[in-house]
Amino acid sequence: MALKAGVSIASVSYVLNNKIDSRIGKDTIEKVKRAAEELNYRPNNIAKSLKTQRTNIIGLIVADIANPYFSQIARIIEDEANKIGYTLLIGSSDENPEKFEGLINMFCDRQADGLIIAPVENTEKYLQKLQKQKMPFVLIDRYLPKIEADTIQINNYEISYNVTEYLLNNGYKNIYLIAYKTQLQHLLQRTDGFMDVLKKHQLSQNKNNVISIHKDHIDQEISSRFDLLFKENNSKPDAVFFTSNKLAVSGIKSLMKLGINIPKDLAVVAFDETEAYELFATPITFVKQPLIAIGTKAVEVLYTKISNNTLPIQNIVLKAALHIGQSSEPKLN
Amino acid sequence: MALKAGVSIASVSYVLNNKIDSRIGKDTIEKVKRAAEELNYRPNNIAKSLKTQRTNIIGLIVADIANPYFSQIARIIEDEANKIGYTLLIGSSDENPEKFEGLINMFCDRQADGLIIAPVENTEKYLQKLQKQKMPFVLIDRYLPKIEADTIQINNYEISYNVTEYLLNNGYKNIYLIAYKTQLQHLLQRTDGFMDVLKKHQLSQNKNNVISIHKDHIDQEISSRFDLLFKENNSKPDAVFFTSNKLAVSGIKSLMKLGINIPKDLAVVAFDETEAYELFATPITFVKQPLIAIGTKAVEVLYTKISNNTLPIQNIVLKAALHIGQSSEPKLN
DNA sequence: AAAATTTGCTTAAACGTTTAACTTGATTAT
DNA sequence: ATAATCAAGTTAAACGTTTAAGCAAATTTT
Known part of the structure; x- marks a missing residue:
C-alpha cells in the first residue's frame, strides 16, 4: 500500500x-x-489492535439467546455498539456456569474492550477475575450481591407489587405466582413484591401461593402442578402471574390443555414479551421491560467505563410498564 | 511469561x-x-493471528436474527464452530443490501477465516468481491443464480409440491399460497411447486391463488387481502399455505380477527417453526427444516473450504419434513 | 543574515506471537 | 579419535499497524 x-x-x-x-x-x-x-x-485490524491494545470489540453474554427477551436486547446493543464504532460478539451461557466461564475466557482471549453480562448463578469468581484484570463490564438484567459493579436493572419488586395490586383491584382473590427456583436476586424481588401485597391484605396465610419451578423442567413441573391445582375443587386459583415469558408460554399451553378459559375462569399476567402471546386467543396482559433503554444504557455505561475505568460505579434502575390486555379483565361475579 | x-x-x-x-x-x-x-x-490471540494469518473466527450473516429460524441456526452453527475451535461472529442484514455490505466489510476487516451467509437480494457484487479476495464462504437457506459457490439448501420445490398434494388429498380444493414478493430463488421454488400441482390437477386457472406480500408490510397487506378474500362469498379459500413463519404468524393473527375457525372453515399449513404456533388453539401443520443438518453441514463444508480453498464446489440439498398437526385435518363435507 | 520555528515527511521501535534457522553440548557411528 | 547425528534449547525475523522521534527544507522571527 x-x-x-x-x-x-x-x-x-x-x-x-x-x-x-x-x-x-x-x-x-x-x-x-x-x-x-x-x-x-x-x-488490518489485527495489527492495529496489537499495536493500540484496543480491539473495538464488546462482548455480550446473555443467559439464553433463543429467548426473545435476550435476542431483542442483543439487537439493540449491537446497534448501539456499532454506532460508536464497536463490533458486538455475542455468547449464550444457557444458565450454565461452565459455559459462562468459557465465554468469559473467550472474550478475554479475544481481547474484548469491555463486556455486557447477564450473569449466571454461582459465577461470582469469574466476575472477580474480570475485576482483577481490570476488564470493564456492566451487568444487565441480573446482579450478584457480592459483586460491586455497574448494573442496569429494572424495578422488579415494584412492578411485581403493582401487578399484584392490580389483580386484586380487578377482583381476583386467589392469585398464584409462578416463579423459578433460584437465588437470582432480580427474580426473588419479583416474588417479594408479590408476597408483600398478599401480606398487606392479610392474604399471606398462603405462602404456597408461590409455585417454584426448576428451570430445567419447566413443562413437566408446571403441567403437574397445574393438574393438581385445577382439578381439586377447593381453593382453585382465580389468577396466575408468571414471572417470565418462558414460564408464561409453558403455563398457558398447560392451561389450554386443561380447557381453562382466560380470563373467564382464570386471569393471566405474564412477564416479558414474546411473539407467542400474539397467537393466543386472549390478548395477554404482560410486564413490558424497557428493552431499548436497557440496551442503550448498558452500552453507554460500558463506554464511559472503557474510556475511564476509575469512574464511580453506577447502578441504574429503569422502570417496567404493565401492558394491559384482556387476560386480566375485571372479574365478573 | x-x-x-x-x-x-x-x-x-x-x-x-x-x-x-x-x-x-x-x-x-x-x-x-x-x-x-x-x-x-x-x-494473546491478536498477536497470534497477526503472525499466523488465521483468526479462528467464522462470520455468520443471517437475514434476521430475531426470526427463530435464524436464531436456531445460529445456535447450532455456534456450537459446531466451537467444537472445531472457532468463534462465531454473528451479524443480521435485515434483508438490507447496505447493511449486508457493511457486515461483509466488517468480517473482512476482522479477518474472519470464513463466512456462512444467507445472502440478500442484489448482493451479487459483494459475494463476487469475496471470491476475488479468496475469502471462503458457504451460502445457506438461499442462493444467487449468478454466484457459483458452495451452498446448503433444502428441497423447496419438492416439499411445497408435496404439501400441496397433501392438502388436495385431504379434500381441499381452493388452496391459496401466501408468498413473498421476491426474486429469491428458494422462495420462487416454493411457489413453483405449488403452481405445478395446481396445473397438474387442472386447477391452474387460478393463477391468483398465489398472494404475494411485500416483506416490509406483512401485517397490512395480509390483513387487507384476507379481508377481501373471506368477506366476498364466492370462491372462498378452503386452505392456505404460508411460505414462511412470519407470514404464517401474521396470517393466523388476521384469521383470528376474522373469526375463522381452523381447520373447520379453513385448513392452514405453515413453513418453518416458531414457538408462537404452540399457543394457537389448533396445532399447526408446518414444514420443518432440518436445522441441525443445515448448521452442521454448513460448518463442515466451510471448514473443508478453509482448509483447502481449491476443492470443487458442493451444492448440498437437504430434505424438509412435513410435521402434521390438526390445522390441516381431512376436510369434512 | 543568522536563528528559530514550522512544515512535511520518514525512520524505527513496539505490540506479542510463530517458526525457520542456528547454536551448543551430548551421544552415536565410523 | 574424528565425524556425524541428535537433543534441547535460543535467536531473530516477521506479521501490519501506530506513534514518538528525527530530519531536512521552507518559512518566519529577530
Whole structure:
C-alpha cells in the first residue's frame, strides 16, 4: 500500500486515521487516498489492535439467546455498539456456569474492550477475575450481591407489587405466582413484591401461593402442578402471574390443555414479551421491560467505563410498564 | 511469561502449542506449564493471528436474527464452530443490501477465516468481491443464480409440491399460497411447486391463488387481502399455505380477527417453526427444516473450504419434513 | 543574515506471537 | 579419535499497524 502511493508507511497511517495534528501535505493526502481507493485497501485490524491494545470489540453474554427477551436486547446493543464504532460478539451461557466461564475466557482471549453480562448463578469468581484484570463490564438484567459493579436493572419488586395490586383491584382473590427456583436476586424481588401485597391484605396465610419451578423442567413441573391445582375443587386459583415469558408460554399451553378459559375462569399476567402471546386467543396482559433503554444504557455505561475505568460505579434502575390486555379483565361475579 | 518460567519466549510457544516435533525436554515443559498456571497466562490471540494469518473466527450473516429460524441456526452453527475451535461472529442484514455490505466489510476487516451467509437480494457484487479476495464462504437457506459457490439448501420445490398434494388429498380444493414478493430463488421454488400441482390437477386457472406480500408490510397487506378474500362469498379459500413463519404468524393473527375457525372453515399449513404456533388453539401443520443438518453441514463444508480453498464446489440439498398437526385435518363435507 | 520555528515527511521501535534457522553440548557411528 | 547425528534449547525475523522521534527544507522571527 505504501509503495503504491509512493509514500512512507507512516504517512499512510496518518492520512487514513485523520491524524491532522501531524502535518501532512494536501498532495500526499490525495496520493494516499487515491491509492487506497484503487487498491480497495482495508487496514488490518489485527495489527492495529496489537499495536493500540484496543480491539473495538464488546462482548455480550446473555443467559439464553433463543429467548426473545435476550435476542431483542442483543439487537439493540449491537446497534448501539456499532454506532460508536464497536463490533458486538455475542455468547449464550444457557444458565450454565461452565459455559459462562468459557465465554468469559473467550472474550478475554479475544481481547474484548469491555463486556455486557447477564450473569449466571454461582459465577461470582469469574466476575472477580474480570475485576482483577481490570476488564470493564456492566451487568444487565441480573446482579450478584457480592459483586460491586455497574448494573442496569429494572424495578422488579415494584412492578411485581403493582401487578399484584392490580389483580386484586380487578377482583381476583386467589392469585398464584409462578416463579423459578433460584437465588437470582432480580427474580426473588419479583416474588417479594408479590408476597408483600398478599401480606398487606392479610392474604399471606398462603405462602404456597408461590409455585417454584426448576428451570430445567419447566413443562413437566408446571403441567403437574397445574393438574393438581385445577382439578381439586377447593381453593382453585382465580389468577396466575408468571414471572417470565418462558414460564408464561409453558403455563398457558398447560392451561389450554386443561380447557381453562382466560380470563373467564382464570386471569393471566405474564412477564416479558414474546411473539407467542400474539397467537393466543386472549390478548395477554404482560410486564413490558424497557428493552431499548436497557440496551442503550448498558452500552453507554460500558463506554464511559472503557474510556475511564476509575469512574464511580453506577447502578441504574429503569422502570417496567404493565401492558394491559384482556387476560386480566375485571372479574365478573 | 518467558522470564517467569526462565526459558526463552520460543520455548513457551512450542510447549503451549504442543509442537512436540520440535524437541523440548520434560523439565522445560514442566517449567512452562507451571509458570503458565501460576500467572494465569492466556496467550494473546491478536498477536497470534497477526503472525499466523488465521483468526479462528467464522462470520455468520443471517437475514434476521430475531426470526427463530435464524436464531436456531445460529445456535447450532455456534456450537459446531466451537467444537472445531472457532468463534462465531454473528451479524443480521435485515434483508438490507447496505447493511449486508457493511457486515461483509466488517468480517473482512476482522479477518474472519470464513463466512456462512444467507445472502440478500442484489448482493451479487459483494459475494463476487469475496471470491476475488479468496475469502471462503458457504451460502445457506438461499442462493444467487449468478454466484457459483458452495451452498446448503433444502428441497423447496419438492416439499411445497408435496404439501400441496397433501392438502388436495385431504379434500381441499381452493388452496391459496401466501408468498413473498421476491426474486429469491428458494422462495420462487416454493411457489413453483405449488403452481405445478395446481396445473397438474387442472386447477391452474387460478393463477391468483398465489398472494404475494411485500416483506416490509406483512401485517397490512395480509390483513387487507384476507379481508377481501373471506368477506366476498364466492370462491372462498378452503386452505392456505404460508411460505414462511412470519407470514404464517401474521396470517393466523388476521384469521383470528376474522373469526375463522381452523381447520373447520379453513385448513392452514405453515413453513418453518416458531414457538408462537404452540399457543394457537389448533396445532399447526408446518414444514420443518432440518436445522441441525443445515448448521452442521454448513460448518463442515466451510471448514473443508478453509482448509483447502481449491476443492470443487458442493451444492448440498437437504430434505424438509412435513410435521402434521390438526390445522390441516381431512376436510369434512 | 543568522536563528528559530514550522512544515512535511520518514525512520524505527513496539505490540506479542510463530517458526525457520542456528547454536551448543551430548551421544552415536565410523 | 574424528565425524556425524541428535537433543534441547535460543535467536531473530516477521506479521501490519501506530506513534514518538528525527530530519531536512521552507518559512518566519529577530
